[in-house]
Amino acid sequence: MPTKPTKPTKPTKPTKRTKPTKPTKPTKPTKPAHRNEERSGIRLSLIIIILVFSAVIVSFALSLTIGYTTQKKSLTENTLELNRITANELSRTTQTIVQSMQDTLKSASDYISSGQWKQEDLQHQIDFLRVSVPYFNSVVLVNEAGVVTATSPEALALKGTTLSSDQAKQALQLKQPLISEPYTAASTGRLIILASSPIYDAQGNYAGFIGGSVYLQEPNVFQKILGQQGENENGSYYYVVDSNGNLIYHPDPKRVGENVSDNAIVKLLLSGRSGQMSVVNSQHVKFLAGAAYIPAVGWGIVSQTPAVVVTKSVDAVIGKVALISAPFMVILLLIVIFISQRLSSPLNRLAHLASNLTSGTAKTVQLPDIRHWNYETSELYSAVNEAFRLLDRRAEEYSHQAHTDPLTGLTNRRLMDEIVARWAAEGVPFSIVMMDLDRFKTVNDTYGHQMGDEVLRFLAGRMLEEKGKNDYCCRYGGEEFVFLLPYRSDDEAYEIAERLRGRIESEISPTGRPMTLSLGISSYPARALTIEDLFGQADVALYQAKQGGRNRTIRYDEAAAAEAGNEADH
Incomplete structure (x- = not known):
């Protein structure tokens, strides 16, 4: 488009210039010797168009850059905060599950200690306990020597065997309610969490414990309560780790039991703290993560969203802004081109008259009205300033949005x-x-x-x-x-x-x-x-x-x- 304004340079279509040795040749008085020099200059209208176009483009790009940076930072902070809130809610849910498991086993152990569970009814009672509450994949009764006296389901075939796992020995030794770290059962190869509550006889003597097992790699209480995570559209998901950084719950069952203690957000949980941060997971994917510590058992929950989601969202928003703004920018530039032509026309006429005067071809010169020329120039400045004000207002709006809470209008x-x-x-x-x-x-x-x-x-x-x-x-x-x-x-x-x-x-x-x-x-x-x-x-x-x-x-x-x-x- 910038070549169009130069067309007025050829309205008279002059023939070849006369030789400089014959400047007085009377047959060609309308061909001044300096015409080629005049054509070699850049028109004022073109300079104005180039300057205004550059200023508009730079300002527009700067405005989009500010908007992009502000929006990305704001959306990143919001995503981190939402993930932290989600992790907090899930931690409360998980803590409730754990406490309910302990309360259920405590009630059962108290019932056994009271003597209301008859020996011949033990199998029926623990079967009822396992089926009636949604917490345990299996339930066992263990005496003070570590011998299993009853199991549910009976298909486990553990009755009469002595438990040899460190977790069972720990429960027998501590003689208090306990939730173990995940371990692999020697007899079945299952990854298990054992929750136990001690049993005392009528004389107050320790008589063993009742234990409930959660099979982490099979359908379990955490999957039921926390929900099966399907494919999230933006790739967000959450997971649970124990106090050693082992995965207890994960949307990919194959990863349950994996140790992820090297993850920065997991390290935060292992120190007993909650928080939020940007992390890179074991698959080298960057996530925006929020984490909540579960005091009852020393576990932690992490809710995270891929960082690329924020980038794509901001790209989409800024793309829409650019798409909406582009036609206005084009219209603005067309207006500026038209105005620059109008503004430069008095100067062009003045230049043409000066050329004729210096060539001696003009006998009389009628100069343009100076006041009119100044007015046109001021109008050009006004148009340029208006363009900058338009873009500056947009930058100010982005800045205002970056510092104001959109819901309440208060300082953010x-x-x-x-x-x-x-x-x-x-x-x-x-x-x-x-x-x-x-x-x-x-x-x-x-x-x-x-x-x-x-x-x-x-x-x-x-x-x-x-x-x-x-x-x-x-x-x-x-x-x-x-x-x-x-x-x-x-x-x-x-x-x-x-x-x-x-x-x-x-x-x-x-x-x-x-x-x-x-x-x-x-x-x-x-x-x-x-x-x-x-x-x-x-x-x-x-x-x-x-x-x-x-x-x-x-x-x-x-x-x-x-x-x-x-x-x-x-």
């Missing part, structure tokens, strides 16, 4: 972290109020997630009404929100928190009834010397508010005192 976690870090670096004292809607899950379960979103926006609106001029209202994640209060003591923060809590308690929420709010407060550097400690203290106070009955505000000192009191009671 990323900007909150930046503000807190800046305040800490500048030595600004401040307080934070961490808050959490009480029983918010009930709102989602009862009214649906759309109503849950309305409740979150309701809380966000009340926060904005209570904040001061220099305060920040932030969405921390889920139903958790944070007030950032610069130059405020924890007493002032407490007053603000109580006002907000009172409003939420007394006003009708979108559900048609009031909600309640639990809040925790800490201050920097008055209470915490680091940002990590600050948020940790506020979280402790919030947790204490929850544990203390919800719908209350607790400062960190109060939370620490309450915790110390609890420890003293124990």
